[in-house]
Structures are given as structure tokens and as C-alpha cells.
Amino acid sequence: MRIITNIAAIFAAMAIAGAVAGAAQAQPARWQGQWPETDFDRTSIADWSEIMSGGPPKDGIPAIDAPRMIPAASETRLEAQEPVMVWPVPDGAARAYPIRYLLWHEIVNDMAGGVPVAVTYCPLCNSGMVFDRRVAGATLSFGVSGLLRASDMVMYDRQTESWWQQATGTGIVGEMTGAELDLLPAWMDSWERFRAAYPDGLVMDEPDWSRDYGRNPYVSYDRSAKPFLYSGEMPPHGIAPLMRVVRVGERAWPFSRLREEESVTEAGVTISWEAGQASALDARRVAEGRDVGNVRVRDAEGRDVPHDVLFAFAFHAFWPEGEWMLGG
Template sequence: MSRSTPAPRLTIAGGGWIVLVGMALIAALLVWAFAGVVQGRSRMGDGRDPASYGFDLDGLRVDRRSLSGSGQPRDVFLPLDSPEVVDGRDVFERNKEVRRKLAVNDDRVLGVVIGGEARAYPLRILNAHEVVNDEIAGEPVAVTYGGLCDSALVFRRTIAGSVRRFGVSGLLVDSNLVMYDLDAPTPSLWSQLGMRAISGPLAGTALEPVDGVSITTWAAWLAAHPGTTLALGDPRSKRRYDSISYSRYFLERSLRFPVLAPPDEQSLGRDGLHLKSPMVAIRLGDAWKIVSIESLVSLLGRQGRGGVRIDGSLVRAQVSADPAGAMIEDPQGRPLLTVPCLWFAWHAFHPGATPAAVTAESSKTPEP
């Protein structure tokens, strides 16, 4: 009788490492899957159906057809709270000390001045957060950026007697950012370009935008505001800052999410625009005026500065063509309420809008 063959033993050298790696991957997936539950941060939203995001949609103040999932769950973009800042004049030297430069000349930034205090937020950071809950000159503000619309607005966070903290809902209205108040027992949804709450206990409540918000280059902002500070990101989000970009999307002529009232092909041809033409809306008196960056560049040059008339009203503008950006002030150099965004986005929220006439400063003001 022959001796029985011993059962094979699984060793690291004999392929056991494959099993160990597999077990490690399974464990990592389980940790990832349950991390939100353990920490009380389970994400809601299937990326498509707005009802799956866990918000009260009864009494919705917008057409339900304009509301869509963003393809991402709720809170996939976490807000940046009270970021560290550095003096803008120190950025050049600080860039020598870090592997990823804080900001370089052609970087696009969202700039704002509040109470005489200027601050810039690099768009590569805003791409990954969309909302920054900050305080400038003692004023609690929400710095908001919607990448799909290239839209920038800064709102005061003191609403109905309390300071709100905003997060990213994962929902869109006409392809535009929808925020929510993070710390409210029953949150309201807030539309960025609609500038108001669209559902929840505060539905219909207006947001108060801050004057003087610009999207421009870091070089232009620093030159105009040498005392500015620059907001820094969260070190834990460095990979996201480098991986999230809308550059290719801006070159596409199509939209990825529902928009109920985009400009039609006839008007686009008439006005020499396309859906994603970079624009800036300006509040002049009681009316909004919307102008294309291209029309400003045609008068002032690719890196130009000077006076222009918008439907006859004189303003001061500083523009850049590539990357597109503009800073707009009144003739005395005071900030105006401005909203940088893409043409389709403004038209979606202002369906009757048409581009304003932009003429040289010396042009005669039209008779009323």
C-alpha cells in the first residue's frame, strides 16, 4: 500500500499572495462601502433621480423638468471651510518651496473684494469643492462656483438671522449648481444662478450676492489688488485638484444635462455666440446687462483695460482673452454686481435675455 500524497499547502511563493491581495482588496472595499455609515455620512443620490437625494421636493419653486441629478451622489464635493490664506505678494516665493505651485500667472481665479479686503480662490480648487464657507473682513460668505456653467457668485451666509453653512447637493437646475444648508435639521435647496431657495423651509428666500466678483487670471487680479490674499486648498484633496478639469467640456458645443430654455440656433448665429460663450452679467441700475468677453476683447484687446459703454452706460473693464476673464467696475472704480458664466446658463435663468450693445467709451450715449 503506497503512502498517500500529502495535501498541497498554500504558501506565499506558491501563489498564496494572490489570495492575500484579494482579501485585502475585499476588505478595502468593505471599509469604503461602510465608512459613510460608520461616520454618519452615507451618501444619498443615484446620480439621476432627484427624489433619491433625500431632500424635500414638495413645493419646488422651479420646473421639475429642470431639476436633475449630476451623475454624482450628494456630498461627493465637500465644501471647503475657513481655508488657510497667504499674502498674494508671497506667492511667488512660496511657489519655490512647494512641488505644486499655489498659483501662476495664467491660472484662473475667482476674485472678490469685501470691506476693502481682496481675496482670490484658484478655480482648480473650486472645481473640487464648488462651495467655500469663508469669512472676509468679518463677513461670513459662501464662495460658489459651478463648473458646468463656469458661474461664480459670492453670497452672504447670514440668512433669516443665522449664519448658514452650505454644501453641494449633487443636484442641478438647468445644469447649474444647487447647494443646501448643511446644518439645518430640514435643509433647503438653494439655486446658485437663481439666487434663492427653491425648496425646503426657506423656499423662496433670496440669497444676497456680493458685488465685485470676477473670474480672471491670477496675474491680473494680483496687479489690480496687490494687497490680496490667496486661499489655499485642503492638503487631503491635492489629487482631486489636479484631476478635475472642465477644459475639454468648455470646448464641446453640446450640453450634458437638461436645460429647459437654451438659446436657439437662430439667435446664436445672429449674435455670433455659441452655447458656451464666456459672458459676464452686470447689474446696471435696476436691470441686468449681459455681454460676451469676446465683445470686450474686440474693443480693449486680448489683455486690455479701459472704458466701454454697455447699452450706453459707461463702465471700466479689464479683460483677458485666453483664458477668458473680466473685471468690471463703475467709472469711479467701485465694484458692480457681476456674474461671470456661460451664455446658455444665463439664458436658462433669463430666457428673454439678449446680449447688450458694447461700444467704445467715446461713443455717444443713445437718446432715451
């Protein structure tokens, strides 16, 4: 499997992907040969040039199914500030999915507390979300298509080979076009904070793949001036394209504001920011990334609210009419 490993390789991939996109414009013929089970007559895509190859082929980035989970107390490989996706399992022990593994696999199909979930992470958008895999009475499992739209991962379900936009959890091509996955309360937190909050929690064990887990294959990406494999409009209000924002529905709060105020209550939610989480997309080793902080989003009753932390350009791409919560 080939995966982008440095800035130069990413720019080379951009040129290749641009040529591929041009060939695919206005019709899906290129993709039909690779996806014979996908119903291309059903789609919400108006312009096929929006779909680009990210480099690896279908399943070239292998999703993980039924991951091994181990007690958090027995995990010794993770460092305190490393980021993990946290899912507070209903009727079960909370689970942590280290970003050091999701960088290389992007999707984990898991089940706990009677709930089948897809734990997803798109490095190019920094978008990490946990979805319920049940749709219209069917339980789906997801893989990585190797395709991108607006720099965001296009997932596919193995049952119908429909394509899904990870940023929105929506079917965009195939039988499942228009279907929506339920976004569950989950968040990215530091390993240290997870252990403190859930001493009896579980953490995903290292997968049985030959990968340099702990290494960041996207060195300095979130310090870049512009996103890779993206040609869309940049965010308004002078917001840097790779500024992290907290998205709740169709509203976005920039991290620059959250770092300054530390706690913001508006639009029915309270968003808190606290230092102590390493960026997975900065230094060569995930644990050595600069501190970007931890965020929690709760409603007026203190319950965790489904949300995402993604780059500003991705919010603008998928919610062009969305509201920017700038304060002041």
C-alpha cells in the same frame, strides 16, 4: 467620491441623469428619501424633472469650510494666468480663491471683515459668484447637493436643508424657498493680476483633500458644441451655447463683443476686457488653458459691480426674457 473626469464619462452620466430625471417627474418622492429634513411642500419648482443627478451624491463634492489663507507673496504653486475668484474684503485684505480648488469643491464657506460668504463655482456653467451667507438674521453654511437644474449646481444650506440655485442665489425647495442671497462685488481674475493689485492680499491654501489640484477634470468642455446635462433651449441670435457672457442683473454682454471693443459703457456700467487669463475648462492642466481674458465691471463712480461670467446657455435658461447686449 466619483467625479466626472473626461468627455466620455460626462456623456455616460448624461444618460444616467436623464433616466433619473424621468423617474422624478411630477413628484419629489425620489428626493424625499435622500433629503428627509427638506420641506418639499414649499418649492418654486413646477416640474420635478428639471432636477437631475450630476453623478456625485450629497456632499460627494465636499465644500470647504473656514479655508486656510496664506500671504499671496508666499504662494508658489499657482501660475501667472491661472484664474482665481477675487473678493475685495471690506475692512480687510483682499482674498483670492483659486479655481483649481473650486473645480473640485465648488463651494467655500469663509468669513472676513465681519462678513460670512459662500464662494461658489459651477464648472458646467462657468458661474463663479460670492454670496453673503446671512439671510433674515441667520447665517447659513452651504454644501453641494450633487443635483443640477439646467446644468447649474443646486446648493443646499445645512441649517434647513433647503435647496438653492447657484446661478440665481435663490432658494428653490424647502423652508428657504424664495429667499435670495446678496451677491457681492467679486470677480474672476488671473493670479498675476491679483498679486499686482493686492500685494498684501491673501490666497486660499491648498485643501487637505486627496485631489489632483491643478488638473482640469472637464477637459475641452468649453470648446464643446453643446452643454452637458442640459436639455433646455439654446441661446438666441446665433450665440454659441458655451460662449462666455458677462451678466449684470438681467442683461448679458457676449465675450465676442468685449474682446473686440475691449471697453463698453452702457446701461450704467463700464465693462473692460483684457487678455491674460487661462480658461479653467479647456486644457488638461488649468494653467495651460487658452486665454479667455479678464473682465471688470464698474459703475459710473468706478466702483465694482456685482456680476457673473457664465455660459450663454445658462443665462438664457435662467433669464429667458433677459436682454442681450449685442451692440451695433
